[in-house]
């Protein structure tokens with residue numbers, strides 16, 4: 001069984017390694033959308049894989065670091081592409097959620113990435 005919980009955060013960023021004429025070389029902001037997907041067996045007594053509240057508890061400290069921040073100032077996010085943000089979230093959530101299957105990060109309604117730990 002797969003289960004997911006979705007979150008969002010607002011942050012500013014720019015991409016330091018693109019050419020100066022790329023639009024993302026300039027500081028701008030996104031409402032980032034994050035989907036945390038887990039996969040595991042259904043507990044026959046509880047009737048769930050993991051309590052959604054457990055997923056929320058694992059996410060909240062990361063939201064505190066990311067929300068309303070300049071992402072480039074955060075250690076590990078000096079080049080905050082959606083890909084690097086997804087890996088950054090994965091590395092911090094996997095130890096807390098062993099059943100984690102993927103992290104999806106969307107920068108806009110039409111652009112995003114999915115990282116599955118490899």
Ligand SMILES: Nc1nc2c(c(=O)[nH]1)N=C([C@H](O)[C@H](O)COP(=O)(O)OP(=O)(O)OP(=O)(O)O)CN2
Nearest residue numbers: 015023024028030080081082083084107108110111
């Ligand atoms: N592979 C990636 N490509 C781009 C990333 C990224 O993280 N990974 N990031 C950006 C910029 O952050 C940009 O703000 C978002 O890009 P884009 O989808 O082009 O945004 P728009 O809303 O301007 O898209 P339109 O559909 O063209 O309006 C760029 N690329």
Ligand SMILES: [Zn+2]
Nearest residue numbers: 024028030107
């Ligand atoms: Zn951007």
